[in-house]
Amino acid sequence: MESAEAEPLGASDGCQAGEAEPGSGPAAEEPDGGAAGTMMEDCLSKKIEITVSEAEKRTGRNAMNMQETYTAYLIETRAVESQTEGQCSPPDSLWRRYSEFELLRNYLLVNYPHIVVPPLPEKRAEFVWHKLSADNMDPDFVERRRIGLENFLIRVASHPIICQDKIFYSFLTQEGGWKEMVNETGFQLKAESRLKALNATFRVKNPDRRFTELKHYSDELQSVISHLLRVRARVADRLYGVYKVHGNYGRVFSEWSAIEKEMGDGLQSAGHHMDVYAASIDDILEEEEHYADQLKEYLFYAEALRAVCRKHELMQYDLEMAAQDLASKKQQCEELATGTLRTFSLKGMTSKLFGQETPEQREGKIKVLEEQIHEGEEQLKSKNVEGREFVKSAWADIERFKEQKNHDLKEALINYAVMQISMCKKGIQVWTNAKECFSKM
């Protein structure tokens, strides 16, 4: 019995059980890998339309009563007519700042440890190249963050489980008192310490292989996307340089045309096209930043995956400790019952020093231990059930996430290819125009 209980939480039988009960109880709400249509049936995103429509610079006083400047974002929610039948709430809007989004996400992380919680856009600009501002107040950065925050809300609202959360709904609809409400849940107290998580990581003996592989994958994913974004930033920098230097042709062709009679007009016009060419890179690279943001989201999703893996490690560690504790108590009880001592212990020492216990004392101790063993077995059973539930629901969400990831990244790559195609076509157009001017020289 001990060996079975100490098995990893992610045992295959748990997974099979989940698959065998697709339609019963709470499992009906959980995602069934691929059935996107059915799982989205009750989603909040089907009922209301969420947009982050504006960003506004504000000044106020922070917790330290000091002046600070921050950006507030306008969240607008609107009922979707086609879905609702009587619940026809009017359009709603309220302002939130980035730190409130952070609070909401932290709450979701704690309350839904088995969910791959969607990440927020970056707190401060990373992977910048020299023409892209690192300033959090830069209009371009604020605009891209606005889009990222909207995306975060839409992803949460689209999630079959976390979209049901009352705190999340309140975040969208209740301007005042939301912070108090979320703090009242006391979610910070339930938050696991990083030290404890680290301890579990190093001490856990028999983690689920799937979670170990997932953790490894998320590490690799973060590494490769981080590398990709760094190199892309350098590529953007160099591409910008190539285009901008062509602008110098524009200037010198114009100046040159002044001293030429027959070539003059052709050179002047060609110079204009070179200026157009040089200017075109600004829009191209601005658009490409959105692609970079899509990659960044999955960079941060890697961390969300790791959070789920950490939680699994913690639970597995707790289970292992409980099983170990139970085994220890059982051994103690057996020792007392048989009167034999297999291992050195303090009890054995005291008996040698002060003599053997009385039978009553020993019986009392055995009774206490048996009670503890009973409790431990109940606790272990509970932890096993809890662990299996966690693994089942976490893995279901991970499968849902994988599909989302594949779909999103494929779309991002398509958009990137389309962007490159557009850039090539613009290049061909400009150079064809320039060639026509040159042919008239």
Added chain:
Amino acid sequence: MSAGGGGLGTPRALPSSGPRALRDMPHPLAASSSEEAAAELTPSPDLLLPRSFADKDLSLPNGTPVDTSSPASSSSLLNRLQLDDDLDAETRDLFVTVDDPKKHICTMETYITYRVTTKTTRAEFDLPEYSVRRRYQDFDWLKNKLEESQPTHLIPPLPEKFVMKGVVDRFSEEFVETRRKALDKFLKRIADHPVLSFNEHFSVFLTAKDLNAYKKQGMALLSKMGESVKYVTGGYKLRSRPLEFAAIGDYLDTFVLKLGTIDRIAQRIIKEELEYLVELREYGPVYSTWGGLEVELAEPLEGVSACIGNCCTALEELSDDMTEDSLPVLREYILYSESMKNVLKKRDQVQAEYEAKLEAVALKKEERPKVPADVEKCQDRVECFNADLKADMERWQNNKRQDFRQLLMGMADKNIQYYEKCLTAWESIIPLLQDKPETK
């Protein structure tokens, strides 16, 4: 119908541009000759020779005799007119090519020789075809000879003698090819020139089996003449440069400045493209590495990686093309402009000498009622220099327009080709990315 043979269009010009150019070039001595030229397309050898000899009495300010191809003589004008007509593609009579570079290693030195092939229908050449091997210093000799014997004409520039430090190996394939093209162009410009193409040194260069013997033969005489010419160079006072030559001088100053800027821009673009290429070469493989982590996304990521690799190749080709084709033309025209400035300077010297003689004569006006012959000779020299320079300048302008049109259109073409290659690459992966529609 006024004459002005030197101003006709280059071989690449439209056939109809020839006669118009003739009318645009005014020259008093050319009137009757141009009429004769219009009558017959092909020059008669009997007609050529006597008129060429008639100009032998002309000489440089220091007494050095001017070559027979002086434009002041009617026979020279006739030659120019007929040759300008011959510049139309169908009737060219002199074709020169430089090819087949070979490396020669001796105990004393290592050098490259090029095959110079000549095909001609001119009577001046004994054979219809010649093939000789020449090295760079032979070309340099020819250029110096042309400058000495044709001081009134613009001599095309040679590629630079010394390579910039650390840029390329002297014997690398790329450098040799670049130089071969430039030497080929140098000879072709001479072959297209109505006066330079009849220069005796040019003929010897094209035909002589042993050029070194010929070089040694003329060495002593040239040394004296060279020194005589150098004697004249130095400080001089020019009273009033004609407006058109002042304009040419100003134009050349600005042109060289602009060309220098364009050259620097072109080099900067190549540098930036190479740095962009370095980053792009690192960018592609990261997608491939990512593909190794994924299952469903492996193929699309590999596709993007390969596509970026194709773009790298296209960019490399663009950069190489620009380096090979565009930069040499810019360098040539910077050197060409220097040559023109030198010819302008010589013209100024000749005019200055004429003015000085006029001044001297004016002081002794009472002694001689008639202007002395040597002053008239000086005036002729100035006028003939002016005519030659104007004709060569117009020819140069036409060549320049053709060359820069070709250069800039070529540059545009290369960029278009680059973008087309990249476009093809990115379009080819769209089906790959859209493949496997969501079946679940």
